[in-house]
Amino acid sequence: MTPAERLLLxxxxxxxxxxxxxxxxxxxxxxxxxxxxLVNMFNQELNFSAQLRPMSSSYDPKFLSSQNLxxxxxxxxxxxxxxxxxxxxxxxxxxxxxxxxSLEIWSEDPSFQSQWIxxxxxxxxxxx
Numbered sequence: 001m002t003p004a005e006r007l008l009l010x011x012x013x014x015x016x017x018x019x020x021x022x023x024x025x026x027x028x029x030x031x032x033x034x035x036x037x038l039v040n041m042f043n044q045e046l047n048f049s050a051q052l053r054p055m056s057s058s059y060d061p062k063f064l065s066s067q068n069l070x071x072x073x074x075x076x077x078x079x080x081x082x083x084x085x086x087x088x089x090x091x092x093x094x095x096x097x098x099x100x101x102s103l104e105i106w107s108e109d110p111s112f113q114s115q116w117i118x119x120x121x122x123x124x125x126x127x128x
């Protein structure tokens with residue numbers, strides 16, 4: 001690998017993240033997103049993680065117990081509006097820091113996880 005190819009690969013990896021979310025139920029809208037994390041595959045210092053206070057009164061106790069959470073704990077988490085504003089600022093910072101036009105985001109279950117991110121981004125940032 002040439003030095004130029006190595007630099008290009010490192011730049012790409014700095015913009016590559018694995019998305020992980022936790023929710024208190026199976027579907028967006030009726031239930032709430034409780035945690036969002038973007039983990040950088042190249043540098044752990046670039047990670048973003050936050051816990052969100054529920055926005056719905058509905059929840060499935062099985063979802064909470066599988067994550068070792070109680071409903072009371074979840075009520076003490078951060079305001080979702082603030083979390084998504086912070087997430088948006090963090091994404092812009094990463095893009096600017098490494099001269100990226102976008103981030104590469106991977107997910108174990110993209111159809112489930114991306115719908116939560118899309119819904120909350122639209123609801124709290126009015127963007128898609």
